[in-house]
Amino acid sequence: MKLLITGGAGFIGSNFIHYWLKNHPDDKIVNLDKLTYCGNLENLQSIEKNPNYKFVKGDICDLNLVGAILQENKIDTIVHFAAQSHVDQSILNIDKEGRESNETIQKLFEHSLPYDFVLNNTWGTHVLLEAAVKAWRGEEFRNKKFHHISTDEVFGALPLDDAGKFSESTKYDPRSPYSASKAASDHLVSAYYTTYGLPVTITNTSNNYGPYQYPEKLLPLAITNLLENKKVPIYGDGKYVRDWLYVEDHCRAIELVLEKAKIGETYLIGGLTEDVNNLELINRVLAIMGKSEEMLEYVKDRPGHDRRYAVDWTKAKNELDYKPLYDLDTYLEKTINWYKENESWWKRIKSGDYLKYYKKQYEKR
Ligand code: NAD
Ligand code: TYD
Numbered sequence: 365m366k367l368l369i370t371g372g373a374g375f376i377g378s379n380f381i382h383y384w385l386k387n388h389p390d391d392k393i394v395n396l397d398k399l400t401y402c403g404n405l406e407n408l409q410s411i412e413k414n415p416n417y418k419f420v421k422g423d424i425c426d427l428n429l430v431g432a433i434l435q436e437n438k439i440d441t442i443v444h445f446a447a448q449s450h451v452d453q454s455i456l457n458i459d460k461e462g463r464e465s466n467e468t469i470q471k472l473f474e475h476s477l478p479y480d481f482v483l484n485n486t487w488g489t490h491v492l493l494e495a496a497v498k499a500w501r502g503e504e505f506r507n508k509k510f511h512h513i514s515t516d517e518v519f520g521a522l523p524l525d526d527a528g529k530f531s532e533s534t535k536y537d538p539r540s541p542y543s544a545s546k547a548a549s550d551h552l553v554s555a556y557y558t559t560y561g562l563p564v565t566i567t568n569t570s571n572n573y574g575p576y577q578y579p580e581k582l583l584p585l586a587i588t589n590l591l592e593n594k595k596v597p598i599y600g601d602g603k604y605v606r607d608w609l610y611v612e613d614h615c616r617a618i619e620l621v622l623e624k625a626k627i628g629e630t631y632l633i634g635g636l637t638e639d640v641n642n643l644e645l646i647n648r649v650l651a652i653m654g655k656s657e658e659m660l661e662y663v664k665d666r667p668g669h670d671r672r673y674a675v676d677w678t679k680a681k682n683e684l685d686y687k688p689l690y691d692l693d694t695y696l697e698k699t700i701n702w703y704k705e706n707e708s709w710w711k712r713i714k715s716g717d718y719l720k721y722y723k724k725q726y727e728k729r
Pocket of ligand 2: 602
C-alpha cells in the first residue's frame, strides 16, 4: 500500500506510523504535517531514514499541495489524523467576561485560537476530501481508501451511573468547539461517500493514551507532573468518566478497518468495558508511582465539561475481531514507564511555550 498519513507527527499519527512500518515494512508512507505546537518530529526520529518513509511539512488546507502528494506518490490510502485535538485549547480564550480581543490572543498563543479548530478540523478535512476525489475519480476509486479518524466526543455527554453507552446509531450532539468541528468533519466525510462514492470509513474513538502524547491531556500531564513532584490538577469533583484506549490498540483497530471494513461504514473503538472516573484513574496512577492522594489538587471545572463518555465497540468486535489486548493497569504501567524512560522528550516540551499555556490554563483556577 501507499499511504498518506496526515498529522503523523502528532501523538496517535506517529504511533500509527511506527506500528504500520513495523507490521507492513514493504508499504510506503508519506507523512503530511504542518507541525503545530504538538507536532513533533522527534517522535519519528528512529524511522526518519527508512527509505519507505517520507515527511512533507505542509498544511492539509493546501489543495494544490495535497493533490501533488497524491499524484506524485501514487497514494492509494489516506489515513487522516491531522487536527487540533485538545478541548481546553478550543475553549481557552473565552471566559465569563467574554471573548478576549483577537490581537491579544494571537500574541499569547498563535496556536490556540478556537477558530483554528474549525479551520484545521473541518475545512482541512473538506480540502482533503476534494483532493482525493480529484486525484482518484479518473480511476473510479479502484483500490482506494479514505479513512477518517474521529472522536466519541461528537456524541455529547452521557449521565453518570447509567448503563447507556455510545454506539454507531447514537445521535450527534457535540458540545465543545473541538467536538463540533470534528462532528462537522465526520458529516463531510459521509457526504463525500454518498455524493461522489469516495470509498470512506470512519472510526470514532475514545480517549487515547500512551507514548508521545503531548502533556496537555490528562494522563501525560499527570504522569509528568508526578515525575516532577508537582500536583495533578483535577477539574471539578473529578467524577467525570472517560473510556481509556491504549494507543497501540487504536492503531491495530485502524489496521483492521483498512483490511476488513465495509466501505461507507463507521466503527466505534474503545478500550474499557466498565466506567472509570478521573479520580479512580489518577488514584491508580498514584498507586503505580508510589505517591499519595496529597498530590491531587482540585481546581475550577472546565466550562461545559462532558460528564461521561462510554463506548460500545461491539460492532468492531463482531465485524473486525477488534478487542484491546491488555487491561487498564497493565497499560498504565507501560505508559508510566515510557514517560520515566523518555524524560528528555517531555522535559523539552515542558520547558518551551508549554509553560505559558500551563500558566494561563491552571494559574488562576
Ligand atoms: P495531536 O494534537 O497530538 O496531533 C495532531 C497533529 O496534526 C499534529 O502533529 C499537528 O501538527 C497536525 N496538524 C494539525 N493541523 C494540521 C493541518 N492543518 N495540516 C497538517 N497537519 C496538521 O492529536 P492526536 O491526539 O494524535 O489526535 C489525532 C486525531 O485523533 C485527531 O483527529 C483527533 O481528533 C483524533 N482523536 C484523538 C483522541 C485522543 O485521545 N488523543 C481521541 C479520539 C480521536
Ligand atoms: P482530556 O485529557 O483533556 O481529554 P478530553 O477532554 O478530550 O476527554 O481530559 C480527560 C478528562 O480529565 C476530562 O474529564 C477533563 C479531565 N482533566 C482534569 O481533571 N485535569 C486536567 O488537567 C486535564 C487536562 C483534564
